[in-house]
Amino acid sequence: xxVPSFFHFPVLDYDLEATLSxxxxxxxxxxxxxxxxxxNGRWVILQQAAGGLRATCAEPVEDWRWLGHYLQVEVNLAExxxxxxxxxxxxxEAVRACxxxxxxxxxxxxxxxxxxxxxxxxxxHIRQIIECLCARYGWPVAVxxxxxxxxxxxxxxxxxxxxxAALRACRMGFRARYLREAARRVAEGELDLAALGKQEERMAxxxxxxxxxxxxxxxxCVLLFAYxxxxxxxxxxxxxxxxxxxxxxxxxLTLRRLEAFIRAHFGPQAGYAQQYxxxxxxxxxxxxxxxxxxxxxxxx
DNA sequence: GTCCAGGTCTTCC
DNA sequence: GGAAGACATGGA
Numbered sequence: 506x507x508v509p510s511f512f513h514f515p516v517l518d519y520d521l522e523a524t525l526s527x528x529x530x531x532x533x534x535x536x537x538x539x540x541x542x543x544x545n546g547r548w549v550i551l552q553q554a555a556g557g558l559r560a561t562c563a564e565p566v567e568d569w570r571w572l573g574h575y576l577q578v579e580v581n582l583a584e585x586x587x588x589x590x591x592x593x594x595x596x597x598e599a600v601r602a603c604x605x606x607x608x609x610x611x612x613x614x615x616x617x618x619x620x621x622x623x624x625x626x627x628x629x630h631i632r633q634i635i636e637c638l639c640a641r642y643g644w645p646v647a648v649x650x651x652x653x654x655x656x657x658x659x660x661x662x663x664x665x666x667x668x669x670a671a672l673r674a675c676r677m678g679f680r681a682r683y684l685r686e687a688a689r690r691v692a693e694g695e696l697d698l699a700a701l702g703k704q705e706e707r708m709a710x711x712x713x714x715x716x717x718x719x720x721x722x723x724x725x726c727v728l729l730f731a732y733x734x735x736x737x738x739x740x741x742x743x744x745x746x747x748x749x750x751x752x753x754x755x756x757x758l759t760l761r762r763l764e765a766f767i768r769a770h771f772g773p774q775a776g777y778a779q780q781y782x783x784x785x786x787x788x789x790x791x792x793x794x795x796x797x798x799x800x801x802x803x804x805x
Numbered sequence: 806g807t808c809c810a811g812g813t814c815t816t817c818c
Numbered sequence: 819g820g821a822a823g824a825c826a827t828g829g830a
Contacts, residue, residue: 528811624812630828631811678826683813720813741811759820783811 507647512569515557518582520605522553527784529730530609531619531632532639532658541655543639545571545612548646548655563647577610577733588774595751596771596778599785606784608777609730613698614691615658616731617713620723621683630676637675642667664688683718690716702732709734729776738767738779747786 525533525540533542539552539561549572552559560572573579582605589596623631635658642663643656664672665688672681690696696716701709706728713724721740728737740748740763749758752766771778 620811623810625810625825626812626827627810627829629810633828673826676827679813679824680826718813722812726811739811742809743811787811 507563507649508565509649510562510564510566512560512566512572513554513557514560514569514573514576514578516576516578517556518605519553519558519576519578519607520603521551521558523603523606523784524609525551527606527780528628528787529726529780530611531628531635543646543655543657544575546644546646546657548648548652551576563649563652575610577607580607582607585774585777588772589778590770590772593770596781599781602785602789603781606781608733608780610733611731612658613701613727613731614661617687617691617698617716617719617723617727618658618661618664618684620726621687621716621718622677622680623726624680624718624723634675634677638664638672641675661688661691665692680718683716687716687718706734706737710737729779734776735773736775738771738775739783740764740767740779741783743787744779744783747782 521540522535525542533540535541536550539550539559541548541550543549547566548563550561552561558576558578560569586600586604589600591597619631619635622634626634639656639658642659644659646655646657648655664684667685669681669685672685677684687696691698696712701712704712709732710721710724710728713719713727714721723739725737725739728734729739738744745763748763748766749756752770753763767775
């Protein structure tokens with residue numbers, strides 16, 4: 506019989522809902538008792554609590570540092586936000602609306618595989634594909650008595666051993682070939698994900714982009730969400746649309762010019778700024794507002 | 806039925 | 819080196 510264990514992480518400025526629903530991670534589910542997920546092979550439920558976060562696991566946990574690291578509770582958010590350009594009214598508006606949004610520190614393989622599956626997919630679809638993968642190929646993890654079964658994200662060796670048809674059965678389409686090849690290279694040691702975090706950002710980025718199906722955007726997601734490179738700045742359709750509308754209204758804009766602007770403008774915590782812009786734009790400004798920029802038009 | 810999604814790759818000029 | 823089309827799928 507499982508004996509649940511609890512822990513309180515004292516932390517200020519932490520908005521659990523914004524963090525877990527901001528498109529950086531895809532497996533957390535809202536439940537009556539909090540947010541349910543699987544981290545490091547452990548089933549976890551998280552709740553917003555007075556002065557911090559409350560965590561529950563299905564089994565006894567002696568050392569909770571793995572979860573604190575994942576949640577990045579030691580990060581002083583006020584210091585991060587203070588590094589944003591102070592004269593940027595648009596960014597400050599996003600900060601006011603989403604204060605407490607955090608960047609997680611995810612497992613590199615799960616993050617890489619998830620974002621390989623993300624290309625030209627809506628977040629709800631990405632979640633469906635990943636849940637199918639976990640349900641079919643993930644190892645079961647301990648859950649509380651009477652709770653529905655839960656599974657970990659399948660490791661690279663498991664996915665590398667599947668046929669492309671088996672992967673496609675999870676409705677991932679053309680991404681199956683990319684996921685399988687990435688899994689093979691990781692499982693066979695051609696790509697050492699543990700070593701990437703110790704490399705310079707540029708080298709790590711090149712190594713990720715050497716994978717089929719991984720371009721600059723997906724590489725930047727992994728650099729930011731799994732390795733914590735603070736200047737990594739994923740530019741997807743939403744961020745591109747937001748940047749174009751806000752900083753270059755009614756102008757033609759090349760990708761090169763946009764990248765130069767990003768490097769010069771957002772500073773040492775550019776990755777955090779990106780996440781605030783993405784979440785704010787997607788959750789509020791994007792809703793019901795006709796985008797001013799669509800693919801293939803206006804120079805991008 | 807049409808549009809579009811946390812893109813990337815290939816082809817062609 | 820930049821533009822255009824292909825690639826799968828399903829919610830809105």
